[in-house]
Amino acid sequence: MHSTNTDITNLEKHLLNDFQHGFPLVSRPFKEIARKFDTTEEVIIGMLTQLQKRGFISRVGAVFRANSIGASTLAAMAVPTDRLEEVATMINSYSEVNHNYQREHHFNLWFVLTASDEQVLNAILDDIEQRSGIAVMYLPMLEDYHIDLGFDLKWT
Amino acid sequence: MKVRLRRPALPEQALLDEQDLSLIDLIQVGLPLTATPYADLGKLLDIDEREVISRLQRLSNDKVIKRLGVVVRHHELGYRANAMTVWNIPNDSVSKLGFCMGQFEFVTLCYQRPRRLPDWPYNLFTMIHGRDRESVLANIQIIIEACDLINIDHDILFSTRRFKQRGAIYRKDNATKTVS
Numbered sequence: 001m002h003s004t005n006t007d008i009t010n011l012e013k014h015l016l017n018d019f020q021h022g023f024p025l026v027s028r029p030f031k032e033i034a035r036k037f038d039t040t041e042e043v044i045i046g047m048l049t050q051l052q053k054r055g056f057i058s059r060v061g062a063v064f065r066a067n068s069i070g071a072s073t074l075a076a077m078a079v080p081t082d083r084l085e086e087v088a089t090m091i092n093s094y095s096e097v098n099h100n101y102q103r104e105h106h107f108n109l110w111f112v113l114t115a116s117d118e119q120v121l122n123a124i125l126d127d128i129e130q131r132s133g134i135a136v137m138y139l140p141m142l143e144d145y146h147i148d149l150g151f152d153l154k155w156t
Numbered sequence: 157m158k159v160r161l162r163r164p165a166l167p168e169q170a171l172l173d174e175q176d177l178s179l180i181d182l183i184q185v186g187l188p189l190t191a192t193p194y195a196d197l198g199k200l201l202d203i204d205e206r207e208v209i210s211r212l213q214r215l216s217n218d219k220v221i222k223r224l225g226v227v228v229r230h231h232e233l234g235y236r237a238n239a240m241t242v243w244n245i246p247n248d249s250v251s252k253l254g255f256c257m258g259q260f261e262f263v264t265l266c267y268q269r270p271r272r273l274p275d276w277p278y279n280l281f282t283m284i285h286g287r288d289r290e291s292v293l294a295n296i297q298i299i300i301e302a303c304d305l306i307n308i309d310h311d312i313l314f315s316t317r318r319f320k321q322r323g324a325i326y327r328k329d330n331a332t333k334t335v336s
């Protein structure tokens with residue numbers, strides 16, 4: 001249905017879906033993966049590198065529990081429509097911002113800030129408020145109810 | 157609108173030593189896509205491959221690492237719609253309903269967050285993905301029925317534009333130091 005999916009081979013689909021958690025903690029992890037598909041380590045490494053270049057995977061790595069290291073928060077602002085682009089660009093300029101979305105709501109700009117500690121976080125939030133002249137609603141995580149096993153991709 | 161609230165300290169917070177933090181600095185941007193990624197990380201930290209692996213194992217067991225593996229980008233893979241769906245749940249039911257919602261495969265986040273009255277009454281946040289708006293709405297209905305949320309006030313915030321999306325960098329300054 002989507003053109004992006006038609007170009008993905010079967011092996012690529014397995015790499016995308018089957019190793020979102022429990023990645024092998026062994027000396028040659030890509031060799032172990034290769035063995036499952038009767039191919040070579042080089043093929044697997046090349047394929048993952050390409051999948052990353054094509055933007056289908058952001059990384060092969062760890063997802064950390066929020067606030068187990070450093071500090072992070074969700075934040076929201078109600079930005080006048082004609083200033084959205086300007087304010088979003090200003091927010092994106094902080095390397096501590098890793099997500100920034102426009103959403104359909106009175107609070108129309110939602111971003112996630114992650115920093116080494118809470119002081120740095122608060123300083124950036126204050127900075128964003130001052131530079132934009134718009135209040136920032138600060139919504140840190142209190143409890144996590146999600147057991148993250150990755151995302152089951154359904155191929156059509 | 158000064159609406160800050162200090163987050164409570166996590167009582168179960170795992171103790172991390174400097175080596176753990178340096179390792180986290182390196183793997184937050186991803187494992188090197190090389191034949192021996194753990195040995196290569198170890199070289200940068202002056203520890204051997206076995207120690208890298210055992211530290212990652214421990215961080216996973218302690219749930220500091222929620223998962224280790226391929227992190228996909230939903231939008232690029234055809235999951236074009238996502239809705240942050242927020243719920244106003246009586247305080248004494250948050251944990252029960254949170255765990256109920258968090259179990260669905262199309263839910264990628266399920267967090268309790270503070271209310272900000274009067275502007276913001278919602279205290280439970282779920283991120284729900286789907287190929288299009290209709291499938292996201294259908295997924296929300298599934299949750300409402302399965303977790304008995306008929307009488308729970310909620311709001312659905314579809315994203316209309318993505319200005320930025322990438323993995324989090326927790327310890328930027330240290331990461332730069334360690335790699336350089």
